[in-house]
Amino acid sequence: MRKTGIAVGLLMLAMGAAHAQKITGAGASFPLPIYSKWFSEYSAGHPGVEVNYQSIGSGGGIVQVTQGKVDFGASDMPMTDAQLSASSIKLLHIPTVMGAVVPVFNVPGVTSLKFSGDLLADIYLNKITNWNDPRIAKDNPGVSLPDKKIIVVHRSDGSGTSFIFTDYLSKVSHDWNDGPGKGSSPNWPTGVGGKGNEGVAGLVRQMEGSIGYVELLYALQNKITFGEVKNADGNWVRASIEGVTAAAATAKIPADYRVSITNAPGANSYPISSFTYLLIPVKTQDAAKKKVLVDLLSWIVKSGEGEASGLSYAPLPQNVADQVLKTVYSLQ
Incomplete structure (x- = not known):
């Protein structure tokens, strides 16, 4: 009897192992807080499924998924036509949530500052190098600014957060657009680099006189002060879920979802806003793994979106969520 029980137990373990699925992903640090929560919850609710996600930056995520080293990638920046054409693996962009990049200091x-786009650009171009510069003072009347050198902090890795930030700077500053331009790893004119949103947040916390840019939740979690930014309508806006939602409201969403919503029009639009994406292979040889991926993506759209605002991300607009769900089901 005891031997029979052991045999049954071993058989059940073997059956469980046969059905176990480990899904791997890598990429953007911008959505790491919400992805960590989602993937943990999904795994807990689906015994035998493990979703492992590594925050290595959007650039790294694109490389990993195009080389077939992970089951999905993650990026805050849409892949370019050239990148998609060069990839031997056909990929779909699946938007998951929207978020804000904030200037932290x-x-x-000083507990409150306002930054216009051209001011941020000139700080990162090393044209404005001291905190008591007249141009900073002009945007911040009544603020006692110290005679202190500005320490610029940027990302050291290929970063979707950098892409969002520089995409914005390129729209509001001719000098930035004609100089470093937009990209995940621009040629920074000045500053020190930190790896991931975590690294930038850590450097800004440590160094007096510093300025950097991170996804909103990283500023909130690390209790780092962040500034208001002047939007396309000329209004000073503090990053919020409502401001990000307003930025997406006027966007025309293409069929492949690759769209920029930085510097969007609207009185309440937060200007450094963006979608973030999962990069999903259209064809997966492992049928069981593909089934889990489709189920995971549909769970995110139908259940996960409701948790986005609790981590300071904006959920997908309903019309976009409905379209994304159709795209996910087309993968079956």
């Missing part, structure tokens, strides 16, 4: 005695 560590200036002694």
